[in-house]
Amino acid sequence: MTAGSRLRAWGFVAPAALWTAAFFLLPLAVMALYSLWRRVGMTLVAEPGLANYLAFVEKSFFLESLLNSLEVTLTVTILSILFAYPLAWILAEKVPERFQRLALLAAVLPFWTSYVVRSYSWLLVLSEGGVISTFLLDVGLTQEAVSLANSRTATVIGFVHFFVMLLTLTIYANLVQLPKSYAKAAQDLGAGPVATFVHVVLPLTLPGIMVGAFLTFVLCIGDYITPQILGGAQELLLPQTIMLQIQRRSDFPMASALAMILMAVVTLAYVACARWLKLDRA
Amino acid sequence: MSRTLFGAAAFALAGAVTLGGPLAVGASSAAAEELNALVWCDHTDPALIRPFEEKHGVRVNLKEYEGTGTALALVEQSQPGDWDVFVIDGVDVPRVAEAGLLAELPADELPLDQVFEPVQMRDVTFRDGKMYAIMEKFGYNVVGYDKSKVDPADMRDLSVLWGDKYADRIAVYDYYIPLMNLVALKLGMEPSDISAETLPQIREALFELKDRAAMVGEVVSSTTALATGEADILLGGGEWAVAVMQADNPNLDWVLPDQGGVLWSQSIAIFESSERKELALEFVKYIMSPEGQARLATSDCFWGMPANREAGALLTDAQKAALRWDEQEAFLAKSHRYFIPDAELDAEMLDVWTEFLQR
């Protein structure tokens, strides 16, 4: 490889790398520094220390909100994969090719309404005087009004709604990349449809699943809107606790410490995913 | 096909470059003179702001916030001169004035005498004989309810909410100061009795309440809960939560419990660092005028009593009824202002509130 082509390659990568350094790595470093400071009353005390991290361990509500977040996020990720995979498969295999793009666009369309509005409309759908409850009463499936809003269930429904769409897209993109000849070869070698799926299609779509699952995990565990609108402040999630620090106390140091902890959790999940994927491929 | 593609890509990039310019400047910089105001959301109603903009040929930029802590954080994060007008909780004026953030107001140019006597609150708006803010709007954090679903007589006693009769029918407004004040009243204390010593009692009562609550939420979720039948009672609610919806659902009502109510109050002030103090003063005058007051009282975001009595002449009978205009004297006599703790107690109260939410 010549020096010239290496330089050219750097030229391609540099803009993105610089952007990431300036607007991502630097802010993280600043935040890491902040997390060691303290806010006392109205003033910022710029002396490094672990007070905020100690507070995380000492005050039970911080730790509880992290556990709540993990439970909700895992539930959402698993449910979304289970719902999305069959849909992606149907779109890739059963829908005639010329309608596939249309079907995909249709699946994405509801998500252009605005995330905030969607959470709010789930509130209207799920509440006691809402559409589902009214429908069930009218049909006679239930004698009493049903309320699903303002609960962890509502938060999970709101999340799954969004992530089913996202996972359908990533898994679909993976499925259509598979040369049809692979499945055909497996069948020619005597594999039934189930065996073909389990031994050929599924392993080859694992990257799509993992990319989608990981995106789901990251977006879900860091989301504030959905639990804030739908959760009814029943069991707080970590982002809600972080926003409480910012909005009610303007305590950026504590919020930064919580953010660092959240980031550590996500990084662990990432390392686990990456390692697992690599092992699987090898 | 590749040519179409390139057309599209080139178009996108050209768009990026052309639009990048205006992006940096911001879409609003075209107007001549601007006034930057840090406000509660009721000031964003065009019906309130437009007449002022048209009369003076200016543009009013509004940034809304909830809670004084948030507002002060915003101010901290700005450059001097960024802000002109500040709408702030009345009881928070002293600490903000003490920090040197507020400019002196010309008392003789403002209708302080027309403000309801008990809400003039000269003890907080004046400092060393100088006036730093003027009260503009007030109301109550008490009990909102749906009278077709609960017995209105019960709503006059806070302790009923701690019984089993309305278990799981209660929504709680998510703002720790007025709610802890209400809990103090329920326990037979004054809000100002809240201290590190009494906080454990408040905490216990809050947890008992949480076990009976259907939800805890900010303005939208808690009023939605009341309107959709998710909850029948909104603790911490008042005219601000139900007046807007009464026209559509006449069953919604609110009441001051026998234990007393918690009074919220907003004041308006001018930033010391403002570079447009004259225009800012014009804005304050407009807000305090009977016209401005009537529009502010019935603003889209939330209703509340106008501080200026003279606004009464411009409100309809229905509006006055929703605001309980005629009962204000009795209500004010039975109400307590927000209790503002010192920084240390405030932190402890917030911790308790977070635990309460977390349960």
Added chain:
Amino acid sequence: MTPRTVRLRPADLLAAAYAALLYGFIFLPVAVLVLFSFQESRIPVPPFDGPSLRWYEAMFADRRMMEALVNSILVALVSSSVSLALGFLAAYGLARHRLPGAGALKLILTAPLTVSYLIIAMGLLITFNTLGVSRSLLTIGIGHVVINLPLCFAILYSQMGGHQAQIERAARDLGASEAQVILLVAVPMLWPALFAAFFLAFTFSWDEFIIALLVSRFDVTLPVEIWNMLRSGLNPQTNAVGSFVFLISFLFVIALDLALFGRRRARSRRGAAA
């Protein structure tokens, strides 16, 4: 009906039922949203008492809402274009050249994917404050590129397979310059991925809330303005705005579809005729 041509197997019926169910789930909140945007009264729950255009009138009269709409489009368009351009270049550089430290670079470029928007938003907010950068649409746009650049990069990089490299090499052997290889060979082969990346980036920017909330001042994007409105209480105007955005998106997608794919369809029809 021509029964002889279509033979439906139970599995296909099951598949159709499943797809219908999921599409129903996906569309349910939007359907409710649109329906109650025509509600006459202020309370958007059953019974439906419309239709009324009252809340649409309120929305169009709302200057702040209209400005937020324009801001949103601007930010989404610009930030996803920048993300796509930077992401493509980086992916191309890393996929087609061997660079020392390429592994670390890839890790750094995709790292923002592993970090929650809330954290990115906080980091930017604290940093901009420290540096004295005032908050505007530009700061929102910067934040949106941070979240969308890794997405574009990851999508494009994963699609730059070996067989494409061979075709590019062939083009180079035939005398194509680097620019020609990129513009005439690499980009067309990657078209679906580019489209997907831009589309996703646009959608994410359009919908992004927390960064826009924390690093904005007066000029806000639509989600933030809607959040402001939500905090002010229950109101079918929220439904009207949501439905209006839905309508715009629908028209936009149709137009995009016709503009980009209409020609190919026409051409392939001609090809079939010949």
